[in-house]
Amino acid sequence: MKETICLNFGKAGFTLGGQLWKLYCIEHSIDLEGNYYGTQKSIEMQGFYKPTKEKKYIPRSIFFDNEDDSLEELQKMGTSKLFSERNVMYGQTPSTKLFCNSLIDQEEMDKYFNCLLKNVEECSNVSEFLFFHSAGGGFSSGFFSQFTEQCVEQFGKKFMCNFTIIPDFDLAEKEYELINTVLCFPTIIEKMSLSLLFENKVLASKCKNISNLDLPTYSQMNELILQPISSLTTYNRFPNQYNLNCHEFLSGLQCYPSIHFPVLNHYPLISTKEKTEKMQVSEEDLTFNVYNPKNCFQNISFGDGYFVNAKLYYRGEIEINKMKQAIAKLQNTNYNKFVNWVPNVYRAGVCEEPPSYSSEGLLTGVKKNVTALTDHGAMKNVFKDMIEKVDKLLKTNLMDNYYQKGIDQDQFLDAVEKLKTLYLDYDELCKNEIGDDLSEDDYEDF
Ligand SMILES: Nc1nc2c(ncn2[C@@H]2O[C@H](COP(=O)(O)OP(=O)(O)OP(=O)(O)O)[C@@H](O)[C@H]2O)c(=O)[nH]1
Structure with a gap:
């Protein structure tokens, strides 16, 4: 058994983490009080959920904030009973706003860190820590950095992956969001194994393109990233012979350890307002469309630079032969350009478990999708x-x-x-x- 522990920081961490676990619960047939209602329990669920004597499944997920108002986010989405009370921790300070205001002394940090240690003790072999936060908040930059440094010091050899929201600096309340973001980057650059960045500007424009929403809520913006995050974490939750583990993403560029910020693409994301024929996508549609700039989660163009490392994470009822043919076709075109010092090789994995969707959300359910991670210079x-x-x-x-x-x-x-x-x-x-x-x-x- 290999366990995953999720760590959620600040208000954005609470909202995104709560939504993600709501989706995981649908995928694993667990209700929002932790009861399993499916028919085929799999042992792998225990990598993400801790089974209790009362036959409940408790997410291996911890939430931290400086004050308790973020709890409302979990209550609003109905997930507050899902998490162990012990794993939802608050300080006593009102909004910290600045990176430096959320730094705490070691004695206080130990109280938070002990919560993580208790979770680790309950595992047989933790394989990874996943961090969810916005880089713009005071708490979610300062406390996040301080906590992460300690986590890496203690569990340095484990895989660490951050899912970081980058504020829209043109809309951000004050320049301190930019300052906070810059200040938490050294930790992300130096301590993380893999870093996925989601720019709020891009998420808002995607909400406009997909659902014609001019002023999307944070939950609506987050909904767009739930599917790719879910896909990238399936290797531990629904293992099979075709899975591609995202630990294997790392490019292996020994002299550039900082190159761990892949470009993320995902296809398709279809609004509930769209006609249903759009839901029928072939393996070839998936393979070629995922690289269309409009399916990219960063504001970059693949024309600006070259591919260095390309991985595709397919999900759902994928016909392996058709997928292989589509990838071979992609390799024989000039669709994406690779640097001349690596072969233009795509690596692919499949999770046979189809994607799940919340019935109240922006997106309509599709039977298959694909997420692409690419090391690419354009990320600059x-x-x-x-x-x-x-x-x-x-x-x-x-x-x-x-x-x-x-x-x-x-x-x-x-x-x-x-x-x-x-x-x-x-x-x-x-x-x-x-x-x-x-x-x-x-x-x-x-
Ligand atoms: N995409 C997205 N962005 C969010 C969300 N919540 C907050 N943000 C953005 O994240 C930044 C603030 O981060 P928060 O997590 O709210 O900050 P915090 O650390 O809890 O709060 P303070 O310590 O009071 O600063 C702002 O740029 C918000 O626009 C969310 O759920 N989704």
């Missing part, structure tokens, strides 16, 4: 956008105000530098040749 544009905004901010005297409020100037400037180095690492991937310090031997995966 996500970092470039942030760097340009920070450089602008540094030219004003607004930062002095934040330094007076407790932001550590050296730490902030160091974080900006790390973001710039990350940008340069991705920029290097945009080149179609082996860099001076990169040899073919450095590339182990293919």
Whole structure:
């Protein structure tokens, strides 16, 4: 048995985490009080859920926030009884807003950390920790970083993956969301095995394109990322001979450990308002359409750079032969360009369990879908956008105000530098040749 522990930070973590577990419950036939109502219980469920003596299934998921108002998010969606009370933890401070305001002393941190340790003790062999948060909040950047550093110190060899919401800096309340985001990036760059970034700007524009919503709620925006997150976590929940474990995603670029921010594409996401014939998609439709820019979760273009590492996670009633033919066809076209120092090889996995959908949501159910993770130089544009905004901010005297409020100037400037180095690492991937310090031997995966 290999267990997964989910860690959710701040308000965004509560909302996204609550919604995700609601979806997992549908997928595993568990009601929102933890009772199993299906007919074919699988032992693998226990990787994500802890079975109790009362025959309930409790999510291996912990929620942290600075005050208890986030509990409302779980109550609103009906999931508050699903989680163990012990795993929903609050501090006593009102909104912290700034990264530095949510940092706590070791004694207090131990109280939170003990909760994780108790969860780990209940497992036979934890294989991964998944982190859910928004980088813009004070608590969900500062506390998140502090907690994560301790987690990595204690369980450094385990797979760590963050699902991070990046605020829309043009809409964000104040520039402190940008400052918080920059300050939590060193932890993400240096400590995580795999990092998936979801920009709120892109999620809002997807809500507009898919469902014609001008002012989507956070829950509606989150709904779009539930399907890809669910697909990427199926290898532990519904294992079969064709699964592709996302631990295997890592590109193997030994000299660029920071390259762990893949581009994420997913297809199809269909609004409940759409006609049902759109729900019939072939393996070839899935394979080619997933790379269409409108199915990308980052605001980037695959024309800007090259593919370095491409994995496809299919889900549902997939005909393996048809899938293989579609991938072979894709490989023989110039549809996606790979750097010339790796073969243009796609690796694919299939989870036979079809996707599930909430009946109250924006999206209509499809029988099959595909999620693509790609290491690609164009990801640099996500970092470039942030760097340009920070450089602008540094030219004003607004930062002095934040330094007076407790932001550590050296730490902030160091974080900006790390973001710039990350940008340069991705920029290097945009080149179609082996860099001076990169040899073919450095590339182990293919
Ligand atoms: N996509 C999405 N974005 C969210 C959600 N909740 C908050 N945000 C965004 O995340 C940022 C704030 O993060 P929160 O998680 O609310 O912050 P927090 O750490 O709990 O709060 P403070 O410590 O008070 O700052 C803002 O940019 C919000 O727009 C959510 O459920 N989904």
